[in-house]
Amino acid sequence: MLMTPALLAAALAATPADLTPIDCSACAEWNVPRAPFALHGKSWYVGTEGLSAVLIDSGDGLVLIDGALPQSAPLIAANIESLGFRVTDVKWILNSHPHFDHAGGIAALQRMSGAKVATTARGAQALRLGNAPLDDPQVGFGPKANAFPPVAEVTELADGAWLSLGDVSLVLHATPGHTPGGATWSWSSCIGGDCVDMVYADSITAVSAPGFRYSDDPDRVAEFRATIDRIAALDCDLAVSAHPGFTELFEKAAARDAGKPGPAFFDDQSCRAYAAIGREWLDKRLAEEAAKAD
Numbered sequence: 001m002l003m004t005p006a007l008l009a010a011a012l013a014a015t016p017a018d019l020t021p022i023d024c025s026a027c028a029e030w031n032v033p034r035a036p037f038a039l040h041g042k043s044w045y046v047g048t049e050g051l052s053a054v055l056i057d058s059g060d061g062l063v064l065i066d067g068a069l070p071q072s073a074p075l076i077a078a079n080i081e082s083l084g085f086r087v088t089d090v091k092w093i094l095n096s097h098p099h100f101d102h103a104g105g106i107a108a109l110q111r112m113s114g115a116k117v118a119t120t121a122r123g124a125q126a127l128r129l130g131n132a133p134l135d136d137p138q139v140g141f142g143p144k145a146n147a148f149p150p151v152a153e154v155t156e157l158a159d160g161a162w163l164s165l166g167d168v169s170l171v172l173h174a175t176p177g178h179t180p181g182g183a184t185w186s187w188s189s190c191i192g193g194d195c196v197d198m199v200y201a202d203s204i205t206a207v208s209a210p211g212f213r214y215s216d217d218p219d220r221v222a223e224f225r226a227t228i229d230r231i232a233a234l235d236c237d238l239a240v241s242a243h244p245g246f247t248e249l250f251e252k253a254a255a256r257d258a259g260k261p262g263p264a265f266f267d268d269q270s271c272r273a274y275a276a277i278g279r280e281w282l283d284k285r286l287a288e289e290a291a292k293a294d
């Protein structure tokens with residue numbers, strides 16, 4: 001169909017559906033813009049105040065981990081451009097887990113960049129659906145509350161698979177628990193011969209809709225514990241959690257940049273410390289469920 005100039009202008013002015021903001025109680029607070037900052041070498045934080053996104057320059061295109069909310073996508077794109085890159089240079093978008101606050105911006109970022117999207121098989125199913133999987137602890141919030149813009153084409157990667165682009169290779173570690181399709185990503189970042197182990201750590205909080213009980217399914221609890229142990233055991237000098245506050249990322253960056261005392265930016269215990277928070281949260285949750293059952 002030929003478009004008249006007026007029709008074309010209207011089409012360009014309309015907000016694409018994949019940018020329609022999601023309304024949630026924490027969304028405004030999470031989506032406060034944040035200037036990008038260097039993590040190490042060619043890896044940068046490009047997310048918002050409350051939702052992580054990491055950019056890696058492979059030398060042959062960019063890798064982006066997570067897309068936050070739909071309304072975060074323009075902020076992430078602007079952060080990528082402000083580092084001197086083009087959004088169209090993003091070749092892969094990877095996901096931590098298919099909830100609206102980490103996957104909601106992926107459809108828009110995929111459209112802007114033409115990148116391929118990859119995650120676990122269970123995660124890919126949820127991304128295509130644009131909703132949490134049916135066995136998700138938060139499914140009871142309802143399909144409307146859990147919905148996000150669907151991603152049409154998603155590459156499924158197996159647990160332990162490598163994704164290589166240019167001079168970077170990322171490893172997918174399946175981390176089910178917070179949701180069945182979760183993934184944690186690790187890669188080595190080098191400046192010359194100086195290399196650090198980077199981890200983009202999936203959420204490990206035992207959060208659910210009302211009425212859900214983890215203790216009703218011992219296999220799920222065992223799987224969640226195995227995920228937490230797995231993250232704790234990773235080679236890890238810097239954990240960037242999907243919500244940056246859980247790994248004190250901004251506090252670490254502020255101390256580093258000011259040259260002041262504070263939490264060390266690189267710390268080979270950082271994944272262990274993050275895992276301990278998840279373990280404590282899960283234990284507390286199971287104790288609460290046990291108390292209610294009495």
Ligand SMILES: [Zn+2]
Nearest residue numbers: 097099178203
């Ligand atoms: Zn989540």
